[in-house]
Amino acid sequence: MTANEAAEKNIRRVRRTIWSGPDAYLRLPPIKDGKLAGVWAHLFDRGVQQAIEVNTPQEILMFGDTTDDYVEYTGPLDEDDKSLL
Numbered sequence: 001m002t003a004n005e006a007a008e009k010n011i012r013r014v015r016r017t018i019w020s021g022p023d024a025y026l027r028l029p030p031i032k033d034g035k036l037a038g039v040w041a042h043l044f045d046r047g048v049q050q051a052i053e054v055n056t057p058q059e060i061l062m063f064g065d066t067t068d069d070y071v072e073y074t075g076p077l078d079e080d081d082k083s084l085l
Contacts (some may be wrong), residue, residue, distance in 0.1 A: 002068050003041070008034045013077075014070035017028040021045055026074035027081055029062060044078040056080055 006014050006028060015025040021033060024045035027037030042057035043049075049056045 001070050003028055003036060003062055003065055003070060006039070006070055007031045007036045010034070010074045013073040015073045016067065017069045017071055019045075021047060023075050023078070024048070025075070026060065027057070028069075036062065044081055046078055068084070 001014075003026075009045065010031055011028070011071075013025050013029065024043070027042045027044065029036045029040055033039060036084075039055050039062050041060045041062045043060050044057045044058050049058065056078065
């Protein structure tokens with residue numbers, strides 16, 4: 001599914017099927033009326049992000065994203081994502 005299709009289903013966290021890390025996921029921008037209400041998603045992939053010394057989460061621009069292999073992420077939330085609930 002695309003990020004917009006996820007928003008239509010009110011799904012806030014998705015991952016791509018090709019990602020090797022089982023706990024890597026995107027928290028989508030806020031959803032309003034079944035649509036993304038922003039353009040910045042947050043990528044949580046702590047192991048990789050620590051290895052390359054970048055912050056968790058990373059901001060990812062979603063504007064124009066036509067990726068269609070997202071699936072709902074239902075795994076554990078990253079500690080920094082939990083603090084934003």
